[in-house]
Amino acid sequence: MRKLQYYGMATFSLAVFLLIWQTAAFSKLVELPAPWETAKTFFDLVVRGDPFYEKTLQELTLASLKMVLAGCCLSLLVGLPLGILMGSWPKLEIFANTVLEMLRPIPPLAWIPLGYVLFARMEAPTFWVQLLIVFVGSFFPILLSTVEGVKNVEKIYLDVARSCGAPQRDILFKVRLPAAAPLIITGVRVGLGVGWMSIIAAEFVGGKTGIGYYIWSVYNIGGRTAEIISGMIAIGLVSFLLNKSVLFLEKRLTPWRFC
Amino acid sequence: MALLLAGVGKQFNDLQVLTDLNLAVEEGEFVCLVGPSGCGKTTLLRIIGGLDQPWVGTVQMDGKKIDPAKGDIGFVFQENSLFPWLTARGNIEFALRARGFGSREIEKRVDYYLELVGLSEFAGFYPGQLSGGMKQRVGIARAMAYGPKVLLMDEPFAALDAQTREIMQQELLRIWSKEKKTVVFVTHSIEEAVFLADRVIVLLGHPATIKDIVNVTVARPRQRTSEDFNRLRQKILFLLEGGS
Numbered sequence: 001m002r003k004l005q006y007y008g009m010a011t012f013s014l015a016v017f018l019l020i021w022q023t024a025a026f027s028k029l030v031e032l033p034a035p036w037e038t039a040k041t042f043f044d045l046v047v048r049g050d051p052f053y054e055k056t057l058q059e060l061t062l063a064s065l066k067m068v069l070a071g072c073c074l075s076l077l078v079g080l081p082l083g084i085l086m087g088s089w090p091k092l093e094i095f096a097n098t099v100l101e102m103l104r105p106i107p108p109l110a111w112i113p114l115g116y117v118l119f120a121r122m123e124a125p126t127f128w129v130q131l132l133i134v135f136v137g138s139f140f141p142i143l144l145s146t147v148e149g150v151k152n153v154e155k156i157y158l159d160v161a162r163s164c165g166a167p168q169r170d171i172l173f174k175v176r177l178p179a180a181a182p183l184i185i186t187g188v189r190v191g192l193g194v195g196w197m198s199i200i201a202a203e204f205v206g207g208k209t210g211i212g213y214y215i216w217s218v219y220n221i222g223g224r225t226a227e228i229i230s231g232m233i234a235i236g237l238v239s240f241l242l243n244k245s246v247l248f249l250e251k252r253l254t255p256w257r258f259c
Numbered sequence: 260m261a262l263l264l265a266g267v268g269k270q271f272n273d274l275q276v277l278t279d280l281n282l283a284v285e286e287g288e289f290v291c292l293v294g295p296s297g298c299g300k301t302t303l304l305r306i307i308g309g310l311d312q313p314w315v316g317t318v319q320m321d322g323k324k325i326d327p328a329k330g331d332i333g334f335v336f337q338e339n340s341l342f343p344w345l346t347a348r349g350n351i352e353f354a355l356r357a358r359g360f361g362s363r364e365i366e367k368r369v370d371y372y373l374e375l376v377g378l379s380e381f382a383g384f385y386p387g388q389l390s391g392g393m394k395q396r397v398g399i400a401r402a403m404a405y406g407p408k409v410l411l412m413d414e415p416f417a418a419l420d421a422q423t424r425e426i427m428q429q430e431l432l433r434i435w436s437k438e439k440k441t442v443v444f445v446t447h448s449i450e451e452a453v454f455l456a457d458r459v460i461v462l463l464g465h466p467a468t469i470k471d472i473v474n475v476t477v478a479r480p481r482q483r484t485s486e487d488f489n490r491l492r493q494k495i496l497f498l499l500e501g502g503s
Contacts, residue, residue, distance in 0.1 A: 156340050159310055163334035164405060165327050166357035174353060178344040256344045256385040 071134025083146025145187025149180025294462030333402030
């Protein structure tokens with residue numbers, strides 16, 4: 001009965017949302033395609049793709065997703081070792097934080113113009129700019145959570161390790177790191193989220209790939225709101241799936257927390 | 260003399276917590292440290308184990324300075340000291356790996372000590388899946404597995420319910436008589452001290468020092484309800500309340 005109530009309420013909520021949308025579209029107060037029309041466009045884009053771009057919605061989305069994954073891998077590659085070092089070596093933390101804390105408040109998107117200047121001589125500047133933007137967006141959550149996790153290990157675990165004579169290497173890799181794992185995974189989850197938002201915006205500005213580019217380009221043509229909304233739905237779906245995948249990975253990587 | 264403390268003292272900033280502690284513990288002896296809470300029992304145990312620094316005086320084992328990095332001591336902590344990310348087996352393995360044992364020897368020892376503490380069937384369980392008593396059993400196995408001469412135990416059963424606690428005390432005595440370790444056991448329970456120890460060391464004062472050492476002459480296995488058992492309880496209680 002509880003479950004039934006839950007699904008009943010969820011369906012009701014969805015129905016109200018669609019009704020508001022439908023009313024807004026029908027009233028012509030705002031320029032909006034009806035839900036049904038949008039759904040049709042969405043499925044068209046999935047099945048047949050957009051003839052002007054010769055790409056399906058999945059293909060467009062996948063291009064953006066690849067950039068995000070590449071950027072986040074880079075963040076992890078740099079952020080994890082640096083975070084471990086900073087978390088276990090206070091002097092380095094102060095040294096690195098002086099600059100990092102200066103850079104951190106700058107939103108990833110603010111790096112776009114400078115990025116194009118920096119990479120102007122590269123063969124594909126847009127690729128490098130997008131990689132930079134995703135990197136900037138995902139790097140800080142990953143770094144900060146790693147530093148915090150490694151630094152703030154419960155004291156008793158360190159006592160245990162010392163009491164049985166564990167060498168520094170073991171204390172770092174077998175105590176501090178696993179103790180920090182849950183926080184690091186959360187950092188990756190947040191990093192992926194920020195990276196995904198950043199890539200969409202970066203694609204609005206330049207380049208000829210990705211779902212962000214598609215939405216912006218379709219907007220510039222004009223009169224294709226259903227395509228814009230379809231793109232937005234795709235973005236939302238990917239966001240949702242990214243989050244779910246990390247949660248799934250979390251269960252694999254830190255099984256002790258789910259037993 | 261397995262363990263020798265001479266003139267041991269400890270200061271936290273301006274506060275002197277321990278002063279002029281002298282104690283000799285025989286090999287294979289079971290001594291309990293009792294004293295009011297906050298008197299520095301745990302601090303003394305951590306000093307012996309080399310976990311707390313700095314301090315003054317001498318602590319020696321078999322005439323040498325104690326070094327936890329050499330596996331001199333096994334430390335059993337109050338509660339939740341197991342690494343939650345390792346299984347019962349993994350927790351014991353951690354200590355053995357840290358001490359550089361080979362993989363075959365590790366497996367043999369893990370099996371032996373899991374069996375000794377009666378947890379063979381729970382080898383693959385994470386601490387989160389074990390009861391409080393089971394966790395402390397793993398903690399004891401972990402502290403003993405690499406063969407330290409001295410076992411230092413810091414109120415290991417304080418967080419357990421009364422029944423589990425009594426079972427664990429009996430289990431500890433069984434393990435102790437089998438493994439012949441020197442044990443220094445901190446507790447605030449007089450009953451626990453009298454039940455377990457060969458000698459009870461009474462710590463008292465600000466700064467704390469050894470007020471008295473009580474030989475527990477009650478024959479093992481001890482009955483908590485017996486007359487001489489309770490006479491000793493009374494005696495230690497009297498000492499702790501400041502009598503002499």
